[in-house]
Amino acid sequence: MTGKPDDASVSAWIALSRAQRVAFRSVEERLKSAGLPPLAWYDALWELEKAGEQGLRPFELERALLFEQYNLSRLADRLAGAGLVERKPCRDDARGHVLTITSAGRELRRRMWTVYSEAIEEAVGRRLGTAEAETLAALLRKLEQP
Amino acid sequence: MTGKPDDASVSAWIALSRAQRVAFRSVEERLKSAGLPPLAWYDALWELEKAGEQGLRPFELERALLFEQYNLSRLADRLAGAGLVERKPCRDDARGHVLTITSAGRELRRRMWTVYSEAIEEAVGRRLGTAEAETLAALLRKLEQP
DNA sequence: CCTATTTTAATGCAATTGCATCTATATAGG
DNA sequence: CCTATATAGATGCAATTGCATTAAAATAGG
Numbered sequence: 001m002t003g004k005p006d007d008a009s010v011s012a013w014i015a016l017s018r019a020q021r022v023a024f025r026s027v028e029e030r031l032k033s034a035g036l037p038p039l040a041w042y043d044a045l046w047e048l049e050k051a052g053e054q055g056l057r058p059f060e061l062e063r064a065l066l067f068e069q070y071n072l073s074r075l076a077d078r079l080a081g082a083g084l085v086e087r088k089p090c091r092d093d094a095r096g097h098v099l100t101i102t103s104a105g106r107e108l109r110r111r112m113w114t115v116y117s118e119a120i121e122e123a124v125g126r127r128l129g130t131a132e133a134e135t136l137a138a139l140l141r142k143l144e145q146p
Numbered sequence: 147m148t149g150k151p152d153d154a155s156v157s158a159w160i161a162l163s164r165a166q167r168v169a170f171r172s173v174e175e176r177l178k179s180a181g182l183p184p185l186a187w188y189d190a191l192w193e194l195e196k197a198g199e200q201g202l203r204p205f206e207l208e209r210a211l212l213f214e215q216y217n218l219s220r221l222a223d224r225l226a227g228a229g230l231v232e233r234k235p236c237r238d239d240a241r242g243h244v245l246t247i248t249s250a251g252r253e254l255r256r257r258m259w260t261v262y263s264e265a266i267e268e269a270v271g272r273r274l275g276t277a278e279a280e281t282l283a284a285l286l287r288k289l290e291q292p
Numbered sequence: 293c294c295t296a297t298t299t300t301a302a303t304g305c306a307a308t309t310g311c312a313t314c315t316a317t318a319t320a321g322g
Numbered sequence: 323c324c325t326a327t328a329t330a331g332a333t334g335c336a337a338t339t340g341c342a343t344t345a346a347a348a349t350a351g352g
Contacts, residue, residue, distance in 0.1 A: 008274075025212075095346060124158050127291060128158065143169055220323060239330075243330095300343090301346090314331100317329085319351085322326100
């Protein structure tokens with residue numbers, strides 16, 4: 001049995017919910033009003049760009065992004081459909097395949113970053129000093145741990 | 147022009163995204179596996195319970211919960227359909243109505259809280275000390291500000 | 293080797309969300 | 323009072339998400 005949370009935990013929970021909603025909404029709005037696809041596309045493209053030529057297996061990307069399996073499967077469909085990602089057969093494992101970013105994908109990611117980075121500055125940078133942002137990041141990472 | 151975010155802001159942004167996903171997923175899972183409705187229902191019921199007999203206008207609830215207008219409209223449909231909430235005509239303003247919680251709604255909220263509160267303890271309380279949780283809440287609240 | 297289990301990925305279908313729009317009432321400005 | 327604009331709320335339709343299941347290949351255990 002886990003027990004009841006104290007008030008500070010509940011406050012943090014509520015603040016997490018609200019802050020995330022406000023911040024994400026503002027970032028998504030900026031992307032959309034720049035005619036760009038949603039955040040999830042960026043995240044996937046960026047992981048694939050970092051992975052380089054050898055790409056990533058869908059299940060790896062799924063874990064990196066904390067996506068549900070079926071959501072990743074469909075996101076990959078859309079990205080491939082838009083020519084941003086390639087699905088190559090995987091010789092080690094005939095069940096799966098490997099995803100790699102195309103040059104169109106890299107190009108779009110780069111364009112998205114110009115908007116996305118400004119949106120992060122607006123949503124976070126403008127509101128917190130460097131030390132505060134670092135503290136926040138460290139505390140949030142504790143919530144991800146086992 | 148807003149400028150580029152520093153590394154600390156980007157780290158905080160990423161950590162916010164991941165922490166929120168992990169924490170919410172775990173809480174939603176607990177509710178579901180206890181056969182209870184999703185978080186959003188709880189939040190709405192709780193706001194209405196706090197509002198008491200006079201209830202809240204949909205637009206007030208929408209702002210309190212940071213919901214989109216159409217999402218709130220449909221959530222209210224579902225809550226009313228489940229008998230948890232009542233829609234009464236509003237005499238001050240014939241366009242709208244007032245939402246109040248029913249006793250079934252209060253009862254469900256109470257049952258949800260037993261699960262929800264344990265889930266918060268598991269997602270937050272167990273991972274942060276009181277002082278840390280307070281710091282986190284304070285920093286997150288800064289992200290909500292104008 | 294053979295079967296049982298696990299892992300990888302896709303998909304049909306229902307529920308929810310997002311978008312755009314619509315109706316009705318309220319308020320402001322002349 | 324009358325028109326123009328703003329606000330409250332609902333809704334049709336498309337896109338996305340969630341759920342459950344499926345198929346196929348890989349791995350484990352006898």
